[in-house]
Amino acid sequence: MVVAGCLKPVVVEAGHQVVGLAADRDSAIALLGSARVHLALIDLGLADGRSGLEVARAAADQGVTAVLTTGRRGQVPDDFAGALGVIAKPYAPADIAAALAFVAGGSQAPESAPRGLELSPCWTAAPRAVQPPRSASVRSSSTPSQ
Numbered sequence: 001m002v003v004a005g006c007l008k009p010v011v012v013e014a015g016h017q018v019v020g021l022a023a024d025r026d027s028a029i030a031l032l033g034s035a036r037v038h039l040a041l042i043d044l045g046l047a048d049g050r051s052g053l054e055v056a057r058a059a060a061d062q063g064v065t066a067v068l069t070t071g072r073r074g075q076v077p078d079d080f081a082g083a084l085g086v087i088a089k090p091y092a093p094a095d096i097a098a099a100l101a102f103v104a105g106g107s108q109a110p111e112s113a114p115r116g117l118e119l120s121p122c123w124t125a126a127p128r129a130v131q132p133p134r135s136a137s138v139r140s141s142s143t144p145s146q
Contacts, residue, residue, distance in 0.1 A: 007041060010093040011096070011100065015104075019031070020034070020037075024046050024047050025046055025054055028040070028052075028058075032064050038065065039066070039103055040055070041096070042056050042067070043070060051075075052070075053068075056081035057081050057082050059083070066083040067085050067086070067087060068080065068081070068083045069089060069091070070089060071088070080120035085113070086120075087118070088116070092116075095114070099114060101114070102117060
């Protein structure tokens with residue numbers, strides 16, 4: 001099982017910079033305000049008991065590409081809360097690395113999405129270019145299965 005602290009080496013090995021870890025909603029939203037954040041990996045279960053969906057919507061509002069990670073796929077709304085996609089737990093480090101490579105590729109055909117990354121129906125209906133991440137924000141969850 002991969003959790004946020006374990007994601008940092010995966011993100012770095014994939015050629016990206018981790019600019020911060022945030023365990024709760026307020027810290028995550030504050031981190032999104034950094035001009036250096038281009039991609040956020042967001043768990044649904046935050047340490048403060050709030051939903052990562054709020055963070056995903058804030059990311060979308062700020063033009064930050066978000067990918068949700070969760071063991072509770074059924075709680076992801078139809079619009080993916082503005083996120084590009086979701087990776088369901090359990091996942092392997094290779095799933096995260098492949099998703100990062102996909103996003104870094106910019107505008108990609110939906111059928112080229114890597115195994116484990118389910119793209120938002122909004123994105124697949126109207127594919128759009130995403131800003132390739134030079135840095136990524138990885139946030140932590142309170143439990144590894146959330």
